[in-house]
Amino acid sequence: MAKRIDVADLDIYYGSFKAVENVTLAVEPRSVTAFIGPSGCGKSSVLRTLNRLHEVIPGAYITGKVLLDGEDIYSADVDPVNVRRTIGMVFQRPNPFPTMTIRENVTAGLTLDGARRSKAELEQVVEKSLRGANLWDEVKDRLDRPGAGLSGGQQQRLCIARAIAVEPQVLLMDEPCSALDPISTLAIEDLIEQLKLNFTIVIVTHNMQQAARVSETTAFFNLPAIGQPGRLVEIAPTEQIFSNPGEQATEDYISGRFG
Amino acid sequence: MSSTRELPATPAPTASSGIKGKSVRRGDTVFRGLSRIAGIAILLTMSLIALFLVWRSIPSFTVNTANFFTTSEWFPDQTPPVFGIAALAFGTLMTSIIAMILAVPVGIGVALFISHYAHRRMSAILAFSTDLLAAVPSIIFGMWGLEFLTPHMQGLGQWLNDYLGFIPIFRNDLGQYSKSIFIAGVVLAIMILPTISALSREVFTQVPRGNIEASLALGATRWEMVRQAIFPFAKPGMISAAMLGLGRALGETIAVALILSASNSINWHFTEPGGNTFAANIALRWNEAGSTGLSALIASGLVLFIITLVVNVVARGIISRHAEFRGGN
Amino acid sequence: MATVGSGKFERSTSLLQDALAGRRLPRWGVGAVGLTSLLAAYLLNVLTVVDGVAGTFLVAVLLFVIGQTGWSFTVEGRRHAVDRLATTTVYAAFLIAVTPLVAVLGTVLVKGFPVFSAQFFTTSMRNVSPRSEGGGLYHALIGTLEQVGLAALIGVPIGVLAAVYLVEYAPEAKSRRLSSAISFFVDVMTGVPSVVIGLFIYTAFILTLGLPRSGFAASLALAILMLPVIVRTTEEMLRLVPRDLRESSLALGIPRWKTILKVVLPTALGGIITGAMLSIARVAGETAPLLLTTFLSQSINSNPFKGPQAALPTFIWDQFTSGTDASRARAWGGALTLIVLIMILYAGAKVIARLTGAKKS
Numbered sequence: 020m021a022k023r024i025d026v027a028d029l030d031i032y033y034g035s036f037k038a039v040e041n042v043t044l045a046v047e048p049r050s051v052t053a054f055i056g057p058s059g060c061g062k063s064s065v066l067r068t069l070n071r072l073h074e075v076i077p078g079a080y081i082t083g084k085v086l087l088d089g090e091d092i093y094s095a096d097v098d099p100v101n102v103r104r105t106i107g108m109v110f111q112r113p114n115p116f117p118t119m120t121i122r123e124n125v126t127a128g129l130t131l132d133g134a135r136r137s138k139a140e141l142e143q144v145v146e147k148s149l150r151g152a153n154l155w156d157e158v159k160d161r162l163d164r165p166g167a168g169l170s171g172g173q174q175q176r177l178c179i180a181r182a183i184a185v186e187p188q189v190l191l192m193d194e195p196c197s198a199l200d201p202i203s204t205l206a207i208e209d210l211i212e213q214l215k216l217n218f219t220i221v222i223v224t225h226n227m228q229q230a231a232r233v234s235e236t237t238a239f240f241n242l243p244a245i246g247q248p249g250r251l252v253e254i255a256p257t258e259q260i261f262s263n264p265g266e267q268a269t270e271d272y273i274s275g276r277f278g
Numbered sequence: 279m280s281s282t283r284e285l286p287a288t289p290a291p292t293a294s295s296g297i298k299g300k301s302v303r304r305g306d307t308v309f310r311g312l313s314r315i316a317g318i319a320i321l322l323t324m325s326l327i328a329l330f331l332v333w334r335s336i337p338s339f340t341v342n343t344a345n346f347f348t349t350s351e352w353f354p355d356q357t358p359p360v361f362g363i364a365a366l367a368f369g370t371l372m373t374s375i376i377a378m379i380l381a382v383p384v385g386i387g388v389a390l391f392i393s394h395y396a397h398r399r400m401s402a403i404l405a406f407s408t409d410l411l412a413a414v415p416s417i418i419f420g421m422w423g424l425e426f427l428t429p430h431m432q433g434l435g436q437w438l439n440d441y442l443g444f445i446p447i448f449r450n451d452l453g454q455y456s457k458s459i460f461i462a463g464v465v466l467a468i469m470i471l472p473t474i475s476a477l478s479r480e481v482f483t484q485v486p487r488g489n490i491e492a493s494l495a496l497g498a499t500r501w502e503m504v505r506q507a508i509f510p511f512a513k514p515g516m517i518s519a520a521m522l523g524l525g526r527a528l529g530e531t532i533a534v535a536l537i538l539s540a541s542n543s544i545n546w547h548f549t550e551p552g553g554n555t556f557a558a559n560i561a562l563r564w565n566e567a568g569s570t571g572l573s574a575l576i577a578s579g580l581v582l583f584i585i586t587l588v589v590n591v592v593a594r595g596i597i598s599r600h601a602e603f604r605g606g607n
Numbered sequence: 608m609a610t611v612g613s614g615k616f617e618r619s620t621s622l623l624q625d626a627l628a629g630r631r632l633p634r635w636g637v638g639a640v641g642l643t644s645l646l647a648a649y650l651l652n653v654l655t656v657v658d659g660v661a662g663t664f665l666v667a668v669l670l671f672v673i674g675q676t677g678w679s680f681t682v683e684g685r686r687h688a689v690d691r692l693a694t695t696t697v698y699a700a701f702l703i704a705v706t707p708l709v710a711v712l713g714t715v716l717v718k719g720f721p722v723f724s725a726q727f728f729t730t731s732m733r734n735v736s737p738r739s740e741g742g743g744l745y746h747a748l749i750g751t752l753e754q755v756g757l758a759a760l761i762g763v764p765i766g767v768l769a770a771v772y773l774v775e776y777a778p779e780a781k782s783r784r785l786s787s788a789i790s791f792f793v794d795v796m797t798g799v800p801s802v803v804i805g806l807f808i809y810t811a812f813i814l815t816l817g818l819p820r821s822g823f824a825a826s827l828a829l830a831i832l833m834l835p836v837i838v839r840t841t842e843e844m845l846r847l848v849p850r851d852l853r854e855s856s857l858a859l860g861i862p863r864w865k866t867i868l869k870v871v872l873p874t875a876l877g878g879i880i881t882g883a884m885l886s887i888a889r890v891a892g893e894t895a896p897l898l899l900t901t902f903l904s905q906s907i908n909s910n911p912f913k914g915p916q917a918a919l920p921t922f923i924w925d926q927f928t929s930g931t932d933a934s935r936a937r938a939w940g941g942a943l944t945l946i947v948l949i950m951i952l953y954a955g956a957k958v959i960a961r962l963t964g965a966k967k968s
Contacts, residue, residue, distance in 0.1 A: 072854055072857060072858055075853075075854065075857060077778040077779040078779075087297065090297065096298050096299075097297050097298055097299070097301065098297065098300060098301040099301055100301070100303070100860050100861075101296060101297045101298070101299050101860065102297050102860075103857060103858050103859065103860040104296075104859070104860025105296065105297050105860075107859070108854075108855070108858035110854065110855055110858075111851075112851060114849065114855050116852065116856070116870055116873075116874070117852075117874050118870075118873040118874055118876070127856070127859060127861070127869075127870075128859035128860060128861060131856075131861045131865045131866075131869050131870075132860060132861060132862075178855065181855075181859065182858070182859065185859055185860060191858075303862050303864070305864045305865065306862060306863050306864045308864070309867065309868070310772075310776050310864070312768055313769065313771040313772035313775070313776060314772050314776065314785075315768075316764075316765045316766075316767075316768035316769040316771075316772060317768075317769040317773065317777075317785070318789075319765055320765075320769055320789055320792060320793060320796065320838070321788055321792055323831060323834075324792045324795070324796060326807070326811060327799070327803065327807040330807055330811045330815070331803075331806060331807065331810065333810070334814060334815075383700065384700045384703050384704055385700075387696060387697050387699070387700020387701065387703075387704075388700050388701050388704045390700075391697045391698065391700060391701040392701075395694065395697050396701075407705065407708060408704065408708075409953075410708065410950075410953070411704075411707070411708045411711075413888055413889070413892075413949050413950075413953060414708075414711055414712075414892075414946065414949075415891075415892020415893070415894070415920065415942075415945060415946075415949070416892070416894065417892065417894045417920055417923055417924060417927075417942070418711065418715060418892070418923075418942045418945070418946065419711065421923070421927055421938065421939070422710070422711045422714050422715070425714070425718075425935075426710060426711075426714045430661075433661075433662075468707045468711075471704055471707075475704070499686055499687060499689075499690035500690055500693075500694065501689055501690040501692075501693035501694070502686065502690070504693070522798060526798070528800070529798075529799070529800020529801070529802065529803065530800070531801065531802040531894070531895035532894040532895050532898075532920075532924070535895075536928075557800055557802045557895065560802050560806070560895075560899075561802060561895050561898055561899075564898060565898075575806075576806055576809075576810060579802065579803050579806040582800060582802075582803060583800075586798055586799060586800055586803070587795065587798075589798070590794070590795045590797075590798035590799075591795060593798075594791065594794045594795060598791075
């Protein structure tokens with residue numbers, strides 16, 4: 020149930036401003052691909068084009084192709100809502116829906132899509148998703164308490180449970196640990212390790228050690244100069260990026276010479 | 279840059295991906311349409327107000343035998359009809375001016391007190407109590423003005439006449455001090471005070487801390503800080519607060535209708551009984567008006583609508599220009 | 608050696624302290640000036656130079672301002688004297704503003720409370736002449752609740768939807784012209800006098816469409832008066848909902864309209880209810896539009912669509928302008944009832960705001 024993503028000649032615009040230019044890359048199924056690079060290089064923007072969330076910002080659009088198992092997700096006969104159902108996302112700051120309980124948060128994607136599901140079926144989904152997010156044991160006794168009452172790390176795992184409850188093919192993670200403490204970060208990284216058995220994962224991170232720890236492939240993005248669009252500098256197996264990068268800019272960034 | 283990397287051979291699209299579908303949902307279309315209609319309904323209401331007032335006031339214009347703008351009398355149902363808004367305009371303007379003179383400095387003082395002088399916890403309570411003042415219905419202000427304030431204003435009116443009587447507006451030849459433009463103005467001042475203080479308070483609290491601290495760091499006293507840092511920043515906001523207060527004073531109806539004795543004459547002796555305003559005139563003459571009378575009242579309402587519209591548009595214009603300016607920083 | 612050194616050091620700190628402190632009025636200075644002024648004013652009162660409580664107080668304030676500013680000028684210099692004068696003025700402005708609030712609420716309480724009785728709330732004015740005592744405002748209470756309720760039923764959905772348009776849909780529209788026009792006229796609408804709205808309903812619905820004067824016509828006017836407040840508060844609340852929340856809902860494959868209905872609006876619900884209640888409180892006391900769109904009535908009529916229907920503001924107007932002692936007393940009773948009603952709405956709005964605010968944290 021994991022799919023591959025291919026991006027070809029992708030340009031990203033916010034109105035007349037070109038934020039990212041000429042990105043071509045492939046994301047392999049059942050693996051973790053990390054996007055690294057300095058702030059403002061467009062790595063989050065690229066991530067958001069993969070589930071068509073980019074276009075909810077007024078004036079934002081792309082040119083180029085994004086293929087999900089060979090199918091163009093930007094083609095006219097594709098419904099962005101279905102794309103997002105297939106490609107889930109976890110955000111930088113944990114953001115459970117504040118008006119909903121833990122249980123309602125997990126099932127939100129299922130109950131709000133219009134299809135009717137039996138209670139038993141939903142119960143199953145809740146347990147399966149929370150177990151999948153390594154959260155079940157911590158919250159099983161308080162499923163009807165507000166999701167906002169959990170700790171930051173728990174909230175983020177709840178958001179992951181919410182994302183995997185709709186059974187996506189791909190999971191996008193936009194700096195999922197940057198708002199968390201080190202212990203919660205480790206818990207999330209362990210979880211990513213497990214999730215990649217079933218999902219294709221793309222993770223944006225500021226933390227190079229994290230990229231080195233969790234990913235098989237790493238893509239390095241950079242900003243040639245202020246005001247210019249961000250570019251993909253190189254994408255390669257993580258081992259190679261961190262030991263023997265192909266580009267000087269990558270090496271400079273990895274070794275902490277800038278960024 | 280590894281753009282040389284070829285796009286890998288991809289498997290043929292599988293039908294099972296399930297991402298195809300109509301991207302336009304009926305729910306989205308309906309909900310967007312409904313909310314758009316609601317927005318348009320507001321615009322429509324505003325234009326319909328103008329349209330209906332114009333349309334329904336035309337009959338009175340065609341039969342009026344006097345100049346609408348320079349006549350003081352109000353006898354629209356007489357044959358031939360004679361009526362005009364001169365006295366109404368005079369009364370509306372004078373009561374509002376008195377209200378502004380009293381309420382603007384006090385309102386700004388209150389706003390300063392709450393935002394920069396009072397203790398933090400205290401200021402929340404004070405802000406709430408000025409909001410309460412705004413919640414008191416105008417009819418109650420009218421009753422209070424008539425039964426409580428009028429007897430208390432007697433002494434002040436006499437004093438003004440005795441010592442400042444050489445100025446026409448303070449002179450009182452009748453010895454009666456009730457139901458006057460002056461009292462109406464004072465009541466209006468109390469009524470618009472919350473508007474002015476609430477809006478000024480808002481801009482005062484928006485003054486960047488940096489400006490305030492920079493001024494204090496230069497050794498300014500609190501008052502010098504207010505003059506150097508707060509007033510220049512908040513000036514456009516204070517002006518529009520005053521204008522919005524003016525808008526409210528111009529259109530205030532019931533309180534004025536209760537206080538004034540509704541005589542359509544122009545009398546510069548503000549402490550003597552008399553005077554009338556657009557709004558009060560409508561409320562007081564509504565039930566006794568014939569068809570021309572109603573149309574004439576609608577015509578006066580149209581004038582009031584236009585005046586308040588202009589005042590509000592100018593006030594909002596000042597605010598929004600200021601907001602854009604601030605946004606540019 | 609050491610002691611001499613430390614002595615020198617002490618002297619220099621005290622010099623520095625002098626420089627920092629400057630010459631200021633003693634701590635007790637303000638209180639002393641205040642007390643002296645009060646005493647002096649009281650003395651002048653006893654000597655019959657001034658009379659009346661208000662006059663005496665005014666003289667005391669004047670003496671205080673002169674005394675404090677003068678003393679400060681001679682001791683602290685011009686800048687501090689001006690500062691003290693400004694502080695006094697600001698405090699005075701506040702006192703001036705609070706006085707009428709206390710006076711109005713006090714008058715309503717003192718004059719209104721004696722009228723309160725079980726009968727006052729359970730009977731109408733049917734068969735009660737203006738001169739006789741008794742009667743009640745049951746009919747007016749029903750009318751106000753129905754008219755205001757109907758107005759909310761009309762005004763709240765339109766206002767909330769318009770705010771949804773402005774916040775959720777307008778930014779992505781091709782042209783901002785419609786939304787900025789709506790936004791602008793919502794602001795302008797706040798300033799349209801209520802009597803003009805009453806005129807509009809009269810001309811449009813009664814003169815043109817031929818509908819009778821009724822409680823419903825009044826509700827229409829009140830709904831228009833509520834609209835701008837509801838739009839503004841809802842807009843503000845919707846803008847407070849983090850964009851993340853919308854995006855994570857969309858990222859789950861939840862359609863846009865369901866995201867707004869089930870995630871965004873519930874998150875902002877507390878604030879929206881607060882705004883709605885404040886707007887209801889604001890229009891509940893409106894008198895002018897009711898005078899133009901309803902007929903005064905002395906009897907109970909629970910059907911807002913048919914026949915004359917009373918309301919609290921028109922009840923107060925009618926009783927007050929009838930001008931007898933008994934009717935004026937009833938008017939004050941009505942005023943107290945109206946204020947209590949509005950205060951309940953206000954307190955309710957504050958409680959809801961606090962409750963929902965706490966839930967988020």
